[in-house]
Amino acid sequence: MSVTREDVLKALSAVTEPETGKDVVSAGIVQGVVVKNGNIGFSLEIDPKEAEAKEPLRRACEEAVKQIKGVLSVTAVLTAHSDTPSSSRPAPAAPKRAPSAQAGPQNIPGVKAIVAVASGKGGVGKSTLAVNLALALGHLGMKVGLLDADIYGPSVPRMMGLSGKPQVSKEKKLLPLEAYGIKTMSIGYMVDDSTAMIWRGPMVQSALTQMMSEVDWGELDVLIVDFPPGTGDAQLTMVQRVPLAGAVIVSTPQEIALMDARRGIAMFEKTHVPVFGIVQNMAYYEAPGSGEKTYIFGEGGAKRVAEELHADFLGDVPLVPEIRAGMDEGKPIVATDPGSKAAAPFMDIATRLAAKLYEEGGTKKPPKISIS
Numbered sequence: 001m002s003v004t005r006e007d008v009l010k011a012l013s014a015v016t017e018p019e020t021g022k023d024v025v026s027a028g029i030v031q032g033v034v035v036k037n038g039n040i041g042f043s044l045e046i047d048p049k050e051a052e053a054k055e056p057l058r059r060a061c062e063e064a065v066k067q068i069k070g071v072l073s074v075t076a077v078l079t080a081h082s083d084t085p086s087s088s089r090p091a092p093a094a095p096k097r098a099p100s101a102q103a104g105p106q107n108i109p110g111v112k113a114i115v116a117v118a119s120g121k122g123g124v125g126k127s128t129l130a131v132n133l134a135l136a137l138g139h140l141g142m143k144v145g146l147l148d149a150d151i152y153g154p155s156v157p158r159m160m161g162l163s164g165k166p167q168v169s170k171e172k173k174l175l176p177l178e179a180y181g182i183k184t185m186s187i188g189y190m191v192d193d194s195t196a197m198i199w200r201g202p203m204v205q206s207a208l209t210q211m212m213s214e215v216d217w218g219e220l221d222v223l224i225v226d227f228p229p230g231t232g233d234a235q236l237t238m239v240q241r242v243p244l245a246g247a248v249i250v251s252t253p254q255e256i257a258l259m260d261a262r263r264g265i266a267m268f269e270k271t272h273v274p275v276f277g278i279v280q281n282m283a284y285y286e287a288p289g290s291g292e293k294t295y296i297f298g299e300g301g302a303k304r305v306a307e308e309l310h311a312d313f314l315g316d317v318p319l320v321p322e323i324r325a326g327m328d329e330g331k332p333i334v335a336t337d338p339g340s341k342a343a344a345p346f347m348d349i350a351t352r353l354a355a356k357l358y359e360e361g362g363t364k365k366p367p368k369i370s371i372s
């Protein structure tokens, strides 16, 4: 018999929160439970100041759920509870937008939430995160689409091991190409890289609009958009046109990348798109035998920027050869080995993101993803 959400809550109700003496479910701190084929994810809402002190409780919750027969993996994350200051609170799922003189954002029928994965600078691992995050959200039970909007260097086809031209439906819509349960669309299916590179601003814009509105995505819980790197006009226009639920900013730890990450955050804030948080990619390299960590690009820079800008820090992704190899071969690590150590950071970040999207859900109300 497959594991249910009720099984998870039952197991968690045996875990006691030391301060209140209540079990974690009655204490109301368990949120965003997701169950998918034996893979379980949930968050524990805490005061962020107590993050370290609550780590044993988080582990105890994971252990309790692991004991359920049929459970393959468990990811519990600590998130800020809703009456903590806004600087550490998850951003709201529904975007508040500035009125725009231009055409406003158009909803995509059937798509409940659109999330941008963006970086101020190229080459920091934005596409790697977008692809693995999409796959990890799929493992958490969401119906996921992945739109490669990185028109100047589309990498989703290669990373997902996909090629060929999309079919066109009777309704004259492009049909996404699918791999590992994720629906994808990329300009890379339509033109070769060198053609896209020489496009001017308006052409880029119309190609992107087409990919947003003329694709039959079907029913999706979330559409991950791999944004073009940078913070120029093309990106700004996209932020204004696409009804984003929020953005995830990717940066490496070195100062030059962080400066661009700050610009990226400013761009989203200017257009009133919530920044869900910052991911620090290539955070460190861990030596295979000894496990010794080397902070090749400096230590903790993105975490500091998150604090400085009152954004949430969504997690570190280390520099791992298997991650790169997987992307090059079209076999992303989260697809081929979701339970591996290399895939774990992506699963953690996805659980945090899902908790933000399910913010008003959790154990008390049914999960709700809203973008209107």
Ligand SMILES: Nc1ncnc2c1ncn2[C@@H]1O[C@H](COP(=O)(O)OP(=O)(O)OP(=O)(O)O)[C@@H](O)[C@H]1O
Residues within 6 Å of the ligand: 119, 121, 122, 123, 124, 125, 126, 127, 128, 129, 150, 153, 155, 228, 229, 281, 282, 317, 318, 319, 320, 321, 323, 324, 325, 327, 328
């Ligand atoms: N955590 C990681 N560990 C190992 N290799 C990584 C990691 N993240 C990214 N890479 C590798 O770094 C290179 C750049 O990554 P990626 O293409 O995702 O960056 P990007 O920010 O999307 O770049 P661009 O904006 O130029 O498209 C790729 O070869 C990728 O496999």
